[in-house]
Amino acid sequence: MQGNLTEIDIGSILTLIELGQRTGQLWVESHYSSQSNKLNTDESFQNFPIWENRSQSWFVFFLNGKIVYGQVGNNTLSRIDDYLRHYRIEKGLDKMQLDFPESKNSPEYAYLWELLEQNIINPKIARNIIQGLVHETLFDLLNLHQGSFIFDLGTALAPQLTTLEISPLNTKITKQVQEWKQLYPHIESPEQLPILADIARVNSSLPPATVSKLQKWADGKTSIRQLARHLDRDILTVAKAIYPYVQQGWLQLVYSTHTNDGETKNWAQVDKRQGRIVCIEDAIAICETIETILKSQGYEAVSITNPLEAFSLIFQFQPDLILCDITMPELDGYEICAMLRHSTAFRFVPIIMLTGKDGFIDRVRARMVGATDYLTKPFTATELLMLVEQYINTRSFRHTTNNTEDLLI
Structure with missing residues (x-):
């Protein structure tokens, strides 16, 4: 079963899976709509939720018509770590050995099970985390108006x-x-960051205990979504709690592209961490172009044009991120990605697959073998750098310039 969300909505898809008592996984990808940026503010709020206006994907796993787990497509472990903070568990696990081959489609789920087996969390906490993550995954999906989906029957x-x-x-x-839609325009997205805007009025109008809580959480670094995880509450409950303060101007909601003084950052203003990136691509011209772009931003870039040599060379280079073309002779990107994911050393290294223009099925297959994300060719320098920064830099942000020089690849 597959199609577009303009033809069938997520709620109906979930109902069909339940009625058919299906086992498998649902993959959903949102579609970025450049036209949404041309709409007036009211139209944008009504028709295009702000977090929908970028390409993103989700997985939901089912057993006999019931939900087992739900996650975002980038396989990040930070969602679980946010919940651990609520339970006052200071540190999770770093690159541990995972013993669940069935969970290779969801390293996040395997991470949760490893925490459970290491007695870092108990079954009750694990179930609570799963319920919270499923809830927020469905919240995002049921907000979608544009996108594609594939439901794959399977184990x-x-x-x-x-x-x-x-x-x-x-x-x-x-x-x-x-x-949630009734909170517009004061609250737009779960990704917004609350920050105290009028501390004097807050101090004079609210009890000291409330002021203390606002100062702790409204630091401009914690999103509404993260706050919900830390407090083990659903997103709507948290949004409603801060809504009166936002309405009165005591709290301001910003995005991660802004500093505390409201200045919008561009690529040149972002502090970059040095990182080593390996590009596995048999086209020499593409490798050279990617290297030039990455090196200009301070990254160490290494190209491997022979896919048969890739596996051994990657162990020598120990990259922080891997770019891997899907279509290559003798050994394709799926095989390389699957091999790397079977190695403990590369279980959590981000792997970004380079796909063709019509690579929708390619992207699904890439997720199946453990790819972290994908980049569709031809892509721009901006798109490449944005994705690299997302997975290498410890600070997340959104690119705001209009520099979209195309790569001819």
């Missing part, structure tokens, strides 16, 4: 700690989505 994500009934979740979260 269930294993082992299962819990399964969640679809109908109650579907009904509950659909209602929350409707209530």
Whole structure:
């Protein structure tokens, strides 16, 4: 089963999976709409949720028509770490050995199970985290208006700690989505960062305990979504709690592209961490172009044009990120990615697959073998650098310049 969200909505897809008692996984990709940037503010709020206006993907795993797990497509572990903070667990696990081959499609899920097996968390906490992550995944999906989906029948994500009934979740979260829209335009996105804008009025109007909590969380570094995880609350509850303060101007909501004084950052203003990037691509011209762009931004870039040599050379280079073309002779990108994911050393190294223009199925297959993300050719220097910064730099931000010089690849 596959199609576009303009033809069938997420709620209906979930209902069909439940009624058919299907086992497998649903992959959903949002579609960036450049036209949404041309709409007036009110239209944008009504039709294009702000976090929908970039390419993003999600996975939802099912067993006999029930939900086992849900995650964002980039396989980040930070979502679970945010919940660990709520339970006062200071540190998780770093690049541990995972013993769940069935979980290769979801390193995040395997990470959760490893925390459980290492007795860092107990089953009750693990179930609570799963429920929270499924809830926020469905919240994002039920907010989507544009995108594509593929549901693949297959074996269930294993082992299962819990399964969640679809109908109650579907009904509950659909209602929350409707209530969320009533918070516009004061609150736009779960990715917004609350920051105290009028500390004097806050001090004179609110009890000291409330002021203390606002000062702790409204630091311009913690998003509404992260705050919900830290507090183990749903996104709507947190948004409603801060809504009166935002409405009165005591709190300001900004995006990660802004500093505390409201200045918008561009690429030149962002502090970069040196990182080593390996590009596996049999086209020499493409490798040279990618190297030039990355080196100009202070990265160490290494190219491997012979895919048969890639696996051994990567162990020598020990990269922080890997770019890998899908279509190559003798050994394709899927095989290379699968081999790397079976190695403990590269279990969590970001792997970005380079796909063709019509690579929708390619992207799904790339996720299956453990790819972190993908970049569709031809791409711009801006798109390449944005994706690299997302996975190498410890600070996340959104690119705001209009420099879109195309790479002819």
